[in-house]
Amino acid sequence: xxxxxxxxxxxxxxxxxxxxxxxxxxxxxxxxxxxxxxxxxxxxxxxxxxxxxxxxxxxxxxxxxxxxxxxxxxxxxxxxxxxxxxxxxxxxxxxxxxxxxxxxxxxxxxxxxxxxxxxxxxxxxxxxxxx
Amino acid sequence: xxxxxxxxxxxxxxxxxxxxxxxxxxxxxxxxxxxxxxxxxxxxxxxxxxxxxxxxxxxxxxxxxxxxxxxxxxxxxxxxxxxxxxxxxxxxxxxxxxxxxxxxxxxxxxxxxxxxxxxxxxxxxxxxxxxxxxxxxxxxxxxxxxxxxxxxxxxxxxxxxxxxxxxxxxxxxxxxxxxxxxxxxxxxxxxxxxxxxxxxxxxxxxxxxxxxxxxxxxxxxxxxxxxxxxxxxxxxxxxxxxxxxxxxxxxxxxxxxxxxxxxxxxxxxxxxxxxxxxxxxxxxxxxxxxxxxxxxxxxxxxxxxxxxxxxxxxxxxxxxxxxxxxxxxxxxxxxxxxxxxxxxxxxxxxxxxxxxxxxxxxxxxxxxxxxxxxxxxxxxxxxxxxxxxxxxxxxxxxxxxxxxxxxxxxxxxxxxxxxxxxxxxxxxxxxxxxxxxxxx
Numbered sequence: 001x002x003x004x005x006x007x008x009x010x011x012x013x014x015x016x017x018x019x020x021x022x023x024x025x026x027x028x029x030x031x032x033x034x035x036x037x038x039x040x041x042x043x044x045x046x047x048x049x050x051x052x053x054x055x056x057x058x059x060x061x062x063x064x065x066x067x068x069x070x071x072x073x074x075x076x077x078x079x080x081x082x083x084x085x086x087x088x089x090x091x092x093x094x095x096x097x098x099x100x101x102x103x104x105x106x107x108x109x110x111x112x113x114x115x116x117x118x119x120x121x122x123x124x125x126x127x128x129x130x131x
Numbered sequence: 132x133x134x135x136x137x138x139x140x141x142x143x144x145x146x147x148x149x150x151x152x153x154x155x156x157x158x159x160x161x162x163x164x165x166x167x168x169x170x171x172x173x174x175x176x177x178x179x180x181x182x183x184x185x186x187x188x189x190x191x192x193x194x195x196x197x198x199x200x201x202x203x204x205x206x207x208x209x210x211x212x213x214x215x216x217x218x219x220x221x222x223x224x225x226x227x228x229x230x231x232x233x234x235x236x237x238x239x240x241x242x243x244x245x246x247x248x249x250x251x252x253x254x255x256x257x258x259x260x261x262x263x264x265x266x267x268x269x270x271x272x273x274x275x276x277x278x279x280x281x282x283x284x285x286x287x288x289x290x291x292x293x294x295x296x297x298x299x300x301x302x303x304x305x306x307x308x309x310x311x312x313x314x315x316x317x318x319x320x321x322x323x324x325x326x327x328x329x330x331x332x333x334x335x336x337x338x339x340x341x342x343x344x345x346x347x348x349x350x351x352x353x354x355x356x357x358x359x360x361x362x363x364x365x366x367x368x369x370x371x372x373x374x375x376x377x378x379x380x381x382x383x384x385x386x387x388x389x390x391x392x393x394x395x396x397x398x399x400x401x402x403x404x405x406x407x408x409x410x411x412x413x414x415x416x417x418x419x420x421x422x423x424x425x426x427x428x429x430x431x432x433x434x435x436x437x438x439x440x441x442x443x444x445x446x447x448x449x450x451x452x453x454x455x456x457x458x459x460x461x462x463x464x465x466x467x468x469x470x471x472x473x474x475x476x477x478x479x480x481x482x483x484x485x486x487x488x489x490x491x492x493x494x495x496x497x498x499x500x501x502x503x504x505x506x507x508x509x510x511x512x513x514x515x516x517x518x519x520x521x522x523x524x525x526x527x528x529x530x531x532x533x534x535x536x537x538x539x540x541x542x543x544x545x546x547x548x549x550x551x552x553x554x555x556x557x558x559x560x561x562x563x564x565x566x567x568x569x570x571x
Contacts, residue, residue: 014370021377064362095369097361097407099463116437117366118373121380123440 002128003029007056009041009073010034010093011065015117019060019093022124030128031056038068045077048084055084058127060115063094063101070094071104074111081110089130091115162324163260167220168211169320170254173313174227175204184305188298192288196233200226217263224255224270228277235281236288242302248278250313257317350417361410365403372399401533408535411467415543420461422570427465428456431491434470438477446477447488454495459569461547468543468551469504471536472563476506478532479561498569505562511555519553 004027010016013036020032033056035041041061048055061070068076070092077085092105095117105114115123178200185194203226210219231251235244252271259267280286294302375396379389428450435448458465473489480487484507492503511519518524520541523534541551548568555561 012366012370014374018370018373018377025380095362095365097365097410098358099466103462117369118376120373120376120440 002027005031005056007059010062038073059090167258243306246310424459425462450491479508500567502565507560510557512557
């Protein structure tokens with residue numbers, strides 16, 4: 001099977017469950033790292049810098065989170081994006097209806113796409129396959 | 132006579148009262164009224180003063196003529212007190228014309244008496260403002276012609292005075308001083324009044340600016356509030372929708388359970404649409420247009436992709452763009468309109484046909500952009516056609532629509548110089564036509 005390594009950053013329990021469940025349905029050999037807050041995610045990503053751990057190659061980032069939002073988190077790890085995460089496909093995920101959020105996501109060169117919640121199996125398939 | 136004196140005091144009160152909160156319109160006329168009162172006072176005082184001076188100098192006829200000014204201006208005051216402003220203004224100008232004319236006929240123009248026509252003409256112009264402007268112009272021209280006649284014509288009444296050089300010098304001095312003072316008083320009052328008006332305007336515009344800033348702040352705060360509320364309202368709806376979709380993927384479900392779940396899903400979609408539309412509506416009314424250049428093809432393809440995922444259905448999407456794909460308008464608003472219309476085509480597709488489609492076509496016509504979005508869906512009956520743009524009007528009872536979509540589209544387009552219209556036939560399909568003025 002496919003066997004990607006996924007990093008899900010999401011503060012909502014149900015979405016976290018939902019997304020990782022859909023991933024497991026599609027990618028049976030998936031490795032899923034779940035981070036329930038952006039601070040946890042930041043700590044994890046920064047720890048990658050000096051370790052031999054394989055970096056995730058799919059990152060799903062929620063835009064609206066307390067403390068650090070998805071965009072602010074990305075700005076803090078921008079230096080990693082060019083090194084450890086150079087093969088990672090980064091997606092912004094949000095239930096935001098504001099077009100500005102989508103436009104902002106698409107304005108970063110290293111963000112692959114913007115996905116509106118709820119994510120469907122069809123959408124997740126494209127992410128898994130890296131289309 | 133008593134009446135006149137009473138009215139004189141009344142007029143005095145009117146003169147001293149410059150209403151700072153009066154209506155903005157008719158400022159010129161109010162100024163004219165105030166000037167008018169001042170002019171009556173000048174006539175009255177000059178009449179008394181000059182009849183005394185002429186008496187003292189021994190010009191008895193002139194002294195008597197000047198006395199006309201006293202009852203004359205009393206009459207003017209009485210007219211003002213009765214509220215007959217226009218007549219009193221005309222009478223005042225006429226009175227000065229008569230007195231001045233008569234005086235000139237008893238003396239020689241060498242005394243410089245004609246210089247009094249200058250304050251007379253200025254005063255007439257100031258007092259007769261606005262609607263009475265034409266009358267003022269007429270009287271001014273009449274005064275001017277009268278002055279010319281008095282200067283070149285040989286119009287004399289009674290005995291011709293033979294004045295000594297010394298007397299002429301005295302007369303010139305008196306006339307020049309009198310005319311200068313009268314002109315000066317009028318000009319000073321004009322300046323004073325225009326300063327007051329200017330100060331008031333500055334104060335008003337300051338207040339306006341302050342109000343504007345407050346409003347802007349309130350708008351931004353409200354927009355942030357709507358953003359958070361819509362996000363917090365939508366999150367749980369959307370998460371349940373996602374869970375339901377996940378459950379529905381289970382192939383071993385009972386047929387009736389599938390039905391219940393699908394009904395629940397439809398309800399949630401409806402709620403989600405309503406939240407989305409309320410947000411779009413409130414944003415459209417409060418946020419100003421942001422004009423930028425953008426690629427319509429990319430926009431439409433994104434909408435197609437999103438809708439395909441959301442609806443999870445097979446539907447053919449086609450986009451054809453004639454000419455440049457970039458236009459300049461409000462991207463976010465245009466996006467909302469297209470999304471609404473294309474999602475209508477998806478919502479109201481025919482369920483029993485094998486090839487449901489939505490076609491998007493855009494072309495440039497002169498400085499406008501024309502967009503055609505057509506489908507082979509359910510269509511709209513001609514009876515419903517007129518009402519589809521009304522607020523909360525729903526064409527079907529399937530419970531899929533909120534009755535806001537097309538209404539919002541029309542409202543949004545109105546903000547960005549666009550129009551929307553429909554062609555449709557029940558059971559055949561619908562074509563939505565958008566015309567949009569490009570903005571720079």
